[in-house]
Amino acid sequence: MLEALGVEDGDAIGEVATGTGYNAALICHRSGDKNLVTVEVDAHLTRLAKARLGEVGYHPTVRTADARTGFPADTPLDRLIITCGFDAFSYVLARGVRPGGVIVCPLGWGNARMTVGGDGTLLGRFLAGGSYFMKARDENSTDGVPYPEQPGNPxxxxxxxxxxxxxxxxxxxxxxxxxxxxxxxxxxxxxxxxxxxxxxxxxxxxxxxxxxxxxxxxxxxxxxxxxxxxxxxxHGHPTRERFGVTVTPEGQTYWLDEPGQELPQEWLSHRS
Missing domain, CATH: 3.30.160 (Double Stranded RNA Binding Domain)
Structure with a gap:
């Protein structure tokens, strides 16, 4: 994911889901800690990650925030990496990334590398290799879908x-x-x-x-x-890197090989 992010010298970088701080440390090693803002929804994890980063000499901006309401950066980002899973990308995150900027984000069980277009549309493809991140969550909540009560008339x-x-x-x-x-x-x-x-x-x-x-x-x-x-x-058992995604403020669509060859939309009727 970091390789796909394609960080260049001087890039302003955002990270969603600080977790242990390990990924943030790798970014700091590559780009310097002054260029990174990393956010975590869990205040306890934020404190731990900030302490760990400080122990190895890195002092990026570490904030407690739910990035699904918008990324808390003071300047437009050149790169944004997200290490928690989404089923539907939270478009408000894209508003903090400049046109031409890159977002790498887990969608479903894959990682999508998307570029922000001049009109704000995100367009990208999925990377080879799986992705099994904890889903985006509220503070103090746990990951997973509760098993439903089964009605008596299946x-x-x-x-x-x-x-x-x-x-x-x-x-x-x-x-x-x-x-x-x-x-x-x-x-x-x-x-x-x-x-x-x-x-x-x-x-x-x-x-x-x-x-x-x-x-x-x-x-x-x-x-x-x-x-x-x-x-x-x-369709011949297509590999994941043949799939792509388009995201706009109105929603997202998945396609095979190129935009315009979308997966049947009736499958995705549950999405907002």
């Missing part, structure tokens, strides 16, 4: 594809873009996948076992997974 039908297919790394990445924040759990027996559960914060859930899918809630999660897998197969 639908039942034959599952059109095997839950083991969800283990395909390329499909898991694409599916993360399609379904957004989702909780998942595999069921195993003797080292073999025998079932799969998925659920989302809107109360939707799906459970596949013995070739049958049981699901309920506002969204039919397994229906979406099946349509997505059919599309994935028909």
């Amino acid at each position: 639908t039942h039908r034959h599952a059109a594809f095997d839950p083991r297919d969800l283990g395909d790394e390329g499909f898991r990445f694409m599916h993360s873009l399609v379904v957004g924040e989702v909780g998942e759990a595999q069921e195993m027996s003797g080292g073999t996948v025998t079932g799969h559960r998925m659920w989302t914060s809107d109360g939707s859930w799906a459970h596949v076992e013995d070739g049958t899918v049981h699901q309920s809630g506002p969204r039919k999660l397994w229906d979406t997974a099946e349509r997505a897998y059919e599309w994935f197969e028909s």
